[in-house]
Amino acid sequence: MTYKEYLLELKKYSPYDFSEYSDNSIQRRLQKVLDEYKMTLEELRERTINDNLFVEQLVNDITVNTTDFFRDADIWLEYVETVLNKLSARQQIKIWHAGSSTGKEVYSNLILLDELGILKKTQVFATDINQQVLKEATQGTYRYSNNIKSIETYIKILEANKDNSSIKSINLEKHFNINIANDQLKVNNKYLSLPIFKKHDLVQGAIPFEEKFDIIFCRNVLIYFNTSLQTRILKIFHDHLNTSGVLILGNHEGLTGFFKTRFNRLGSFFVKSNSFHFKY
Amino acid sequence: MKRIKTRQITNKYTVRGVFFGIVFLAxxxxxxxxxxxxxxQKGTFNDLFKMYPGLWLAAVMPIAFGIIGYYLAKGFVKIIKKQQQLLNKEAQRSQIVFDFIENLRQGNLETAIPIEQETDKLGQSLYRLKDFLIKNKLEEEQRRIEEEQRNWVTQGLAQFSEILRNSSDNLENLSYNIIHYLVNYSKINQGGVYLLNTKISGDKYFELKACIAFDRKKFTDKTILWGEGLIGRCALEKQTIYLTDVPNDYITITSGLGEANPRAILMVPLKVNEEIHGVIELASFNLFQPYEIAFVEKTAESSASTISNVKINIQTxxxxxxxxxxxxxxxQQEEELRQNLEEMQATQEESERTAIEMKGIIEAIDHAAINCEFETDGTLISVNKNFLKTFKYNLEEIEGQNLRIFFFKNDLPELDKILADLKNGHNFKGRVRRRNKTGEEIYLLSTYTPVIDNEGEIIKILSLxxxxxxxxxxxxxLKRSKEELGILLEEARNEVKEQFRExxxxxxxNEKTLEGALDAIITTDKEGTVQFFNIAAEKLxxxxxxxxxxxxxxxLFSADTIxxxxxxxxxxxxxxxxxxxERREAPIKNKYGDEIPVLFLLSEAQVGLEHSFTAFIQNVEVELF
Structure with a gap:
């Protein structure tokens, strides 16, 4: 049995369709699962068909949830200056984190919104296919030793750019509850209830929200999909963005096909445009 | 008793004698x-006697025997009486001995034996026995006590081992069980277990792990530094310390009835293999016996061993x-790492896909278009083959040159303007005129696009x-031809105009000529529309x-005529x-309705498709003069 065949079986017997994921990537992940459970592909198929709970666990094992607080600090800096500042005049800002993993990106965003004083008029939504990390996200509790570095890196960058930036620094006490003895870093309770976390598989299409968004984050998610799936998802994003809404992708990600012209570049980000016009 | 018995005997023997005689007779x-x-003979009973005269003797037997018996018995009785007396005497003596032994048995070893017996053998034996027994009793007592103590110790140790075995997981429990058992078993009043605790910083101190009946004052001294106080000394010297002269307020034993000073304090180090694990402190209202101390010391050994094991277990x-x-x-970290790696790999693969796309695009550009890159000041960075071909330069000739060399002198201001615009981030699009190596004009449809990096700086200009x-x-x-054509057309038109005029x-x-004619002349076209009508026709x-x-x-004609x-x-x-x-005669109708016969001569002129007819009309009525 080949990986592709297995994925088709998975699609048939479960609500999950990984058949359009990037070949190499999904193969590596499946191989890891086989090694871990010491199964062959056939056995995996058997188990998939018969055991729903196992399928859920499988999804949790396959998906890659790498994320960090203030990941790629430069981008966040640019984000504050270019995107948030522009939107700060609006009455209401709606943000969607697609593939929010353990929520570190979401809380990073919330902290910045709070620092700019626009947290109250922001509605934040977050989705991920992995139920386990979603649960972790709702608790907002992480390992101090793992995460303090990235936060400090961002603070350093803020300090280095003090003169040009709207946010001068991040006060750890204000936004986090830190317990070094227990190696625990927890976001302040006021952030915990703000985002709406929902389990959602981007491949399935229809998103569980009615709204249109001003900002959509989808960083390092598309890299796992093949080109046609990427295009489909970009369409979803495009459809759910307000005019001049901003799409934020991962550092090495870009637009495919016709979406190259449906969005304009704004620094490192993409802004929805309504026509095929050249800017200059 | 005697009397009756003697009588009995005599009676008995007498009766027995008589009886015997009777039996004999019978x-x-x-x-x-x-x-x-x-x-x-077949005689009667009396005959019997006659026949056998011996029977008469036999008949006397009972009596004879009876008497014999009686006297025998009497004799016996005498002997018996005598014997009895002797026995009584003996019995008396025995009783004394018996009493003496009974006393001995009961432990009254000091009772005296009647003096008369002292000298005889039995008396001496008895005395020796008495001394022996006295000695034995003492020894036995001694042994018993020792045995008891030993048992106590052994049992205690056995039970203690059991306790040790059962509490081997938790130091608190272990300590408590140890001291609890010791205090209860030894029936002492107070005890405590101090365990050695080595902090990470290296300080050694004793911690009170468990205690019985400690008062609050002492209880708060839960830690004792190494070498401090008696406990410290005990541990340092690794020796038992037994205090019987307890200073007041050293500790007090508290109970519901109040507080009191203990009489004795015992401190035993918990050591195994010369390593100190702690100290047991016991306090009692009574003095400690050596065996008790030994017991505690023995338990201390096992305790130390167990504590050591428990510590090791806990550590393990x-x-x-x-x-x-x-x-x-x-x-977890491995998984995280793996996921990080996966992300990197996926990103790389994505980049590769994009790169392949890019490569294709670039190749297409390179193949199709003239492409070059230059700095914001116009210095060339790179060119493609098409560029070289178009401008007719070699690569070496171009390297490092400025765009200026491709401009005609007159066009240079244009270059400056373009560069200025590009610096402002504007694209340029349009048709431009350049010069190639040989000085010829070339025209290009160009786009210049500034390439901007992440900081917004212009890296270079891309030209396609x-x-x-x-x-x-x-x-x-075409333009020239058009112009020429225009001129030609103008000329032609002029010519035509000229011709037209002619x-x-x-x-x-012609018309004038025709006008002057005497004959009426009319001209019609194909449809019959009158084109020309001379004076004579007017007159006519x-x-x-x-x-x-x-x-x-x-x-001009009447309907009938037509x-x-x-x-x-x-x-x-x-x-x-x-x-x-042909000349034909036909009537015309004039304005007033008169019909006038005239002579027609019709001629036709055809120019292309156009027919025109000219009719020469003569009045028939020629006035003859």
Whole structure:
């Protein structure tokens, strides 16, 4: 049995369709699962068909949830200056984190919104296919030793750019509850209830929200999909963005096909445009 | 008792004698009665006696025996009496001895034996026995005590081992069980277990792990530094300390009834293999016996051993837990790492896909277009083959050059403007004129796009151009041709105008000529519309020429004529073959309705498809003079 065949079986017997994921990537992940459970592909198929709970666990094992607080600090800096500042005049800002993993990106965003004083008029939504990390996200509790570095890196960058930036620094006490003895870093309770976390598989299409968004984050998610799936998802994003809404992708990600012209570049980000016009 | 007994005996023997005699008699009678002689005689009982006179003797037997018996018995009785006396004497003596032994048995070892017995053998033996027993008792007592103590110790140790075995997981429990058992078993009043605790910083101190009946004052001294106080000294010297002279307020034993000073304090180090694990402190209202001390010391050994084991176990289980946690952490980290790696790989693969796309695009560009890159000041960074071909340069000639070399002198201001615009981030698009190596003009359709990096700085300008020189040349050709054509056309038009004018003047000449004729001349076109109507015709018909020109020629004839006359009919009807070149007579109708016969001569002129007919009309009525 080949990986592709297995994925088709998975699609048939479960609500999950990984058949359009990037070949190499999904193969590596499946191989890891086989090694871990010491199964062959056939056995995996058997188990998939018969055991729903196992399928859920499988999804949790396959998906890659790498994320960090203030990941790629430069981008966040640019984000504050270019995107948030522009939107700060609006009455209401709606943000969607697609593939929010353990929520570190979401809380990073919330902290910045709070620092700019626009947290109250922001509605934040977050989705991920992995139920386990979603649960972790709702608790907002992480390992101090793992995460303090990235936060400090961002603070350093803020300090280095003090003169040009709207946010001068991040006060750890204000936004986090830190317990070094227990190696625990927890976001302040006021952030915990703000985002709406929902389990959602981007491949399935229809998103569980009615709204249109001003900002959509989808960083390092598309890299796992093949080109046609990427295009489909970009369409979803495009459809759910307000005019001049901003799409934020991962550092090495870009637009495919016709979406190259449906969005304009704004620094490192993409802004929805309504026509095929050249800017200059 | 004696009297009755003697009587009994005599009676008994007498009776026995009599009885015996009777039996003898009876037997004799029986025998004789059964003898052959008697039986053969068949006599009576009396005959029996006659026959056997011995029977008479036999009959006397009972009495004789009775008497014998009586006297025998009496004799016996005497002997017995004598014996009895002796026995009584003996019994008396025995009783004394018996009493003495009984006393001995009961432990009254000091009772004296009656003096008369002291000298005889038995008396001496008894004395020796008494001394022996006294000694034995003492020894036994001693042994018993020792045995008891030993048992106590052994049992205690056995129970203690049991306790040690059962509390081997928790130091608190262990300590408590130890001290609890010791205090209860030894029936002492107070005790405490101090365990050695080595802090990470290296300080050694004793911690009170468990205690019984300690008062609050002492309880708060839960830690004792190494070497401090008696406990410290005990541990340092690794020796038991036994205090019987307890200073007041050293500790007090508290109970519901109050507080009191202990009489003795015992401190035993918990050591195994010369390593100190702690100290046991016991306090009691009573003195400690050596065996109790030994017991505690023995327990201390096992306790120390167990404590050491428990500590090791705790350490081991902690290490295990730690290892487990580490392993979990590591596997978590491993997973994280793997995911990080996966992301990197996926990103790289994505980039590769994009790169392949890019490569294709670039190749297409390179193949199709003229491409070069230059700095914001116009210095060339790179060019492609098409560029070289178009501009007719070699790569070496171009390297490091500025764009200026491709501009005609007059066009240089344009370059400056373009560069300025590009610096401001604007694209340039348009047709440009350049010069190639040989000085020829080339025209290009160009786009210049500034390439901006992440900081917004312009790295370089990308130029994509198409050679449109040919088109331009063609355009110019076309333009020139158009101009030429224009001139030619103008000339032609002028010529035509000229000709027209000539034609016009000819026409006018002709008309004038025709005008001057005496004959009426009318000209019609194919449809029969009157084109020309001279004066003579005016005179003839009476119409003014304005009334006729442009109208159909049929107005000049009467309807009948048109119908009847062949010539007229064909003349006025369009497309009918007209009668040409022959004189024909036909009536015309003038303005006033008069019919006037005239002579027609019709001629036809055809220019292309245009037919025109000229009719020469003569009045028939020639005035003859």
């Amino acid at each position: 037997l004799s009678v029986l025998i004789t009665s059964n003898s052959y002689l008697f039986v053969s 289980s902690n290490l295990l837990k730690e290892t487990q946690i580490q392993a979990e952490k590591m596997s 151009e198409n050679d449109v020189t040919d088109q331009v040349k063609m355009e110019e050709e 034609m016009e003047s000819v026409k006018i000449r 018909w009476g119409y003014d020429r304005q009334e006729v020109l442009g109208n159909n020629v049929s107005m 119908i009847n006359d062949e010539f007229v009919r064909t003349f006025v009807t369009a497309d009918e073959k007209k009668v040409v070149g």
